Amino acid sequence: MSLTLLLVFFALALIGVPLAVSLGLAVASTLFIHDVPLSVMTQSMQSSMNSFLLVAVPLFILAGTIMTGGGIADRIFTAADSWVGRFRGGLGHVNILGSAVFGGISGSSVADVAALGPLQIRAMTQHKYPRDYAAVTTMMSSTLSSVIPPSILVIIAAASAGQSVGAALAGGVGPAVLLVGAFLGLNYYMSRRSGYGEVSQFSWRRAARSSLVGIPALGGPVVILASIFTGIVTPTEAAGLAVVYSLVVGVLIYRQLRLRDIPRMLVQSGVTTGTVLLIAMTAAAASYVFTIDGLPAKVSELLLGLSDSPVVVMLLMGLVFLIVGAVMDIIAAILILVPVLMPTAVAVGIDPIHFVVFLVAGLTIGLVTPPVGVCLFATSYVSGLKIEQIVKSARLHYVAIVAVLVLLAVFPAITLTPVDILTG
Numbered sequence: 238m239s240l241t242l243l244l245v246f247f248a249l250a251l252i253g254v255p256l257a258v259s260l261g262l263a264v265a266s267t268l269f270i271h272d273v274p275l276s277v278m279t280q281s282m283q284s285s286m287n288s289f290l291l292v293a294v295p296l297f298i299l300a301g302t303i304m305t306g307g308g309i310a311d312r313i314f315t316a317a318d319s320w321v322g323r324f325r326g327g328l329g330h331v332n333i334l335g336s337a338v339f340g341g342i343s344g345s346s347v348a349d350v351a352a353l354g355p356l357q358i359r360a361m362t363q364h365k366y367p368r369d370y371a372a373v374t375t376m377m378s379s380t381l382s383s384v385i386p387p388s389i390l391v392i393i394a395a396a397s398a399g400q401s402v403g404a405a406l407a408g409g410v411g412p413a414v415l416l417v418g419a420f421l422g423l424n425y426y427m428s429r430r431s432g433y434g435e436v437s438q439f440s441w442r443r444a445a446r447s448s449l450v451g452i453p454a455l456g457g458p459v460v461i462l463a464s465i466f467t468g469i470v471t472p473t474e475a476a477g478l479a480v481v482y483s484l485v486v487g488v489l490i491y492r493q494l495r496l497r498d499i500p501r502m503l504v505q506s507g508v509t510t511g512t513v514l515l516i517a518m519t520a521a522a523a524s525y526v527f528t529i530d531g532l533p534a535k536v537s538e539l540l541l542g543l544s545d546s547p548v549v550v551m552l553l554m555g556l557v558f559l560i561v562g563a564v565m566d567i568i569a570a571i572l573i574l575v576p577v578l579m580p581t582a583v584a585v586g587i588d589p590i591h592f593v594v595f596l597v598a599g600l601t602i603g604l605v606t607p608p609v610g611v612c613l614f615a616t617s618y619v620s621g622l623k624i625e626q627i628v629k630s631a632r633l634h635y636v637a638i639v640a641v642l643v644l645l646a647v648f649p650a651i652t653l654t655p656v657d658i659l660t661g
Contacts, residue, residue, distance in 0.1 A: 260569060278522045286517070302505055303499075314357065319448065325434070328357075332374045344390075347612060367630075402472045412598050457482055546585070554595070605631070605635075606628075
């Protein structure tokens, strides 16, 4: 049954049928061929949506949309520039740190490229950075939003795995810090080696002024994450808080967001949410097929036949995540891979939270790789550069991000230590 489902799904996806439709048709076809009642599919789809946690997804999507039009992204970038623009590769550092802060509110990599991308690339090229390098830095730093709390992908993965969303979000802190360090170090090395950019004059007055103006924008991640990790709100309630906070800042403080823009943003967010949750519904039905067919047990037996070492199994899974993430929508991949691989991870002694965060980190690389990397396509659009030009210029960045993934597999403490500190 599993093989039939996967063959139909990939055949439909390769000819251009939308992923949610491809997956739904694949499940229906498989059930029909194997004489299983189609009511099984509708029941699985309905029960998968009966989750309070999934309410966080549309709310964080809406928060990211509001921030894009509310002037928050601009203030984040300006404040970061005033402090680190004086160092070699300064605007590259600003790009990376700005994406980290933005991700702490929106939880979306694509929103990061859309909101900060044009501003980041324009500023870097005006200060003597090559356009392709500016585009690569923008694209790679956008991946931070997928692991930094409150990542939408981590929320979906944790909910799918039946794990604590708060713990999984805390688990993203270590990988995020490691990625930020890798990107900052690589930016400094490349800027110094090739003479990229200008070193701006530091001004305490400018830094103080831009930081003061940027406090409402920069305070967003602090308010949202502190509320989650102190237990004041659940992740779902934090998503609602992110929407309210973004509205207050955009409408009342920066006054860049007009009330008449809100209906358009609601519709835009609704369309995105509908796409995401339709994939989630059809993936739940697919997961049911995999379960009754015994696919998780078969995969577990295969991997355990190769090795029972947690590190080796994680590295093998990392390879799977890299391949799947490169050719498949990440949300669909999460919802399909969690029920298939989670039992194997638990069987060899891998902490479920470590597995969830590692899964998201591995699949996130697919956002910036061909052939279906959405952040790669978004960066190409906002930079005006061809995809192959961006990919060629990103070779060292790909090495760096894969090296971080290997470290996460070998050293679980990178993921689990922040969990103990923040939720213990």
